[in-house]
Amino acid sequence: MATRRDPITWFDALNVVLLTMVAAACVIPMIHVTALSFSSEGAILSGRVSLLPVGFQLQGYRTVLESAAMMRALGFTVYLTILGTSVNVMITALGAYPLAKPDLVGRRLIWLLILFTMFFSGGLIPIFMVVRALGLLDTVWALILPGMIATFNLILMKTYFSGIPTSLAESARMDGASEIGILMRIILPLSTPIIATLTLFYGVGHWNQFFLALIYIQDPDKYTLQLRLQQLITDGIGYGPTVVFGQADDIPVESVKAGAIMFATAPVLIAFPFLQRHFVKGALIGSLKE
Amino acid sequence: MTLTESRWRKVIRDRHLYLLLLPVFAYYIVFHFVPMYGVLMAFTDFNVFAGLRGSPWVGLENFRMMFRNDDFFIVLRNTVLLNVISLFVAFPAPLVLALLLNEVRNRRFKRTIQGIVYLPHFLSWVVVSGLIISVLSPSSGIVNAVIRSFGGESVYFMTEPAWWIAIYQFSGVWKDVGWGTIIYLAALSALDPNLYDAAMIDGASRWQRLKHVTLPGITPTILVVFLLSVGNVMTISFDRPFLLGNPMVLEVADVISTYVYRVGLLNVDYSYAAAVGLFQSVVNFVFLLTANWLSNRIKGQGLF
Structure with missing residues (x-):
């Protein structure tokens, strides 16, 4: 565990980046599928939807x-x-x-x-x-x-x-x-x-x-x-x-x-x-x- | 004499407490101990209408059939293989994540990350497999979109056996790595701060403190988690392989639980499926006892 007396090192920076990536990996699938749910069928099938809806629709819901x-x-x-x-x-x-x-x-x-x-x-x-x-x-x-x-x-x-x-x-x-x-x-x-x-x-x-x-x-x-x-x-x-x-x-x-x-x-x-x-x-x- | 008398007096004094326990006894007897007796059906040619006593006793015939069946060895191999890989992937992952979280200086950042990584644990395997199949879809999935944008070709993750095994492992880590950190973070927070102060005074670096204070301090917890996974070497819960699996990867995705479901409940071969289930339970239990015995001998501590 790090204390106040420990100097901030490259490890601390790397750790923050790493943990942010882990957290991102946890939410990205949910964001992706949410985006799919609001996107038009054509946009989904042609693989154009990533994290934001493309061709917004509510027909799915x-x-x-x-x-x-x-x-x-x-x-x-x-x-x-x-x-x-x-x-x-x-x-x-x-x-x-x-x-x-x-x-x-x-x-x-x-x-x-x-x-x-x-x-x-x-x-x-x-x-x-x-x-x-x-x-x-x-x-x-x-x-x-x-x-x-x-x-x-x-x-x-x-x-x-x-x-x-x-x-x-x-x-x-x-x-x-x-x-x-x-x-x-x-x-x-x-x-x-x-x-x-x-x-x-x-x-x-x-x-x-x-x-x-x-x-x-x-x-x-x-x-x-x-x-x-x-x-x-x-x-x-x-x-x-x-x-x-x-x-x-x-x-x-x-x-x-x-x-x-x-x-x-x-x-x-x-x-x-x-x-x-x-x-x-x-x-x-x-x-x-x- | 007086001892038994006072015991009886206590029982009578606490009679209302035993009354409260009645539904609990009923539950454990009916849904745990009766099935342990009912597993004797594995030694019969079971007939649902005749019941356990009315069905003809066939001794070890079902087990003989099991050991002569190629399908059985395939599901046995798959179950053990997936679990052994998990022991190298899903078992250390929460420990590493907990240690990384433990090194974070900013409390609010740490709590935010914790909150996010706990979330997937609460999603069902139906939802998780749905998410994974969507994300990895060769046509519409985000992962293959990234691969294509770097000039690669779409990968059929869910239908190629080697990829499927990797995805199986990844999905388990994705769902439960955060959840698994809780037990380690609890153990870490229970470590004596004085040990760290002493180590600091001796000039120990962060790495040395991790190696000589933190890890030895949480070894008992690591051991408990390890022993519990060894005691489940034959168990893979039904949902994950069933929901991630598909006909293209059955040669690696079919495990004991899905096999028992298929043979026992779909093909109604009850006694054979019960025999497979009993084999599974007994091997698990033997592994648990052996690992626990070894752990007690070598490390002087175990589950019991």
Whole structure:
């Protein structure tokens, strides 16, 4: 680490240039695809679009927004994200609170078994059989229950709870508060940073859900946005737009694809700056504990 | 005697806490431990309607079939190859980026860069592969536009196997290099400032401080990240190879997860696919235990 006493060298200049290039490499693909989404089909196909739109048009976005299939996928994904994230955060808190209590009998064994699941898995097919046997196929619960608790997130929350002084819970217990009451009224209000972090992690997971929808969902009414997007941009050669939009004869395919990518990404891009300071704090809690 | 009594008294005292844990137990049992039992289907000729007990036991037949199948060895080779390359590319990249960020003098510049490089982690693989395919498109992509402007010819990045492997590696770095720095930056900020002061007094240069204070200080963190990647040597999550892949590069892009999906869920050969999955889990676990054991012997520290 550089201190004030260190003279500024060529390395400092090179470092700034290098890091600026890394950051540029992170945003250029997004700027390029945004430019494509506003550009005319002719300009895109002749390779004239780089970082600014050429032949400005809004037909790409209009096609996406007017598509019943895309709108249904959007509606279902919003529903999945809200419902799923609520369940995830609630159940993770229910697990983290008792397990953060140092003298809970059996805590070590329970924790060991939970950690074991991080390193050994029955695999895709046996899990699929469980989901199938429970009758969850083609329901929103197939996308929520198999990943109800992410063990890594459980570790983060348990670590956070362990840092809250036990005296607070003790005095509430003296006053006759129930355990669930203590969790709801004392622990959770003190835990907004970790709740925000886990809401972001779980929420992004649902918003980006592709794989589970691919394997568990047949009903097109329950396709997630990412599944629709994948059909549109990578499924087969040229069939995607027909699958999503019904007929694709007069559709500017390239700008629609770019528009759909940005449409599915926009919520993440908008929410990101607001949530950023939380997740950095939250992720640090976990790693510092190591 | 009294000990067990007091344990029981504690259990009774905390009965409401165990009640809170019930949904958590239910989740881990149903979606983790039942599938670990269900993987026994790999030793049967599984019939969905008969269930695990009703299906005929065939012993190691599915594994025998697996080791006689050329497709299996191709996906095994691809999985290991892509992961080993990642160990040399995607594993050191966040460490280098974290060290570079750590040398930045201007705090605001550092925070801005951090904010930007975290972002791609939150995009889905569908979006990332869409972005990459667009950017690298031979006709409309910006990369080939640059190549052409220097007089070169368009490169078909996504359909030439060697290029595809490079793009696969690059896409992983692009998405997660920033995210991966968090754990190292946390470890760096936890280092004792007194060590640096002492090194300064001894006249250590910035390079010498990096070598003798910083790197030894974060070695435990590096080791943890390394051991976790070794424990995933057989695992490549489905989304990345599936979404970046295409029929032209299947010979290098088909990995265990995409193979299990295709054979198990599309061709409904359940017991064979479960056998492949079990092989994957067991090899991962053996690698993790071995690497951890070696690390404990050599460095005196490990994951457990």
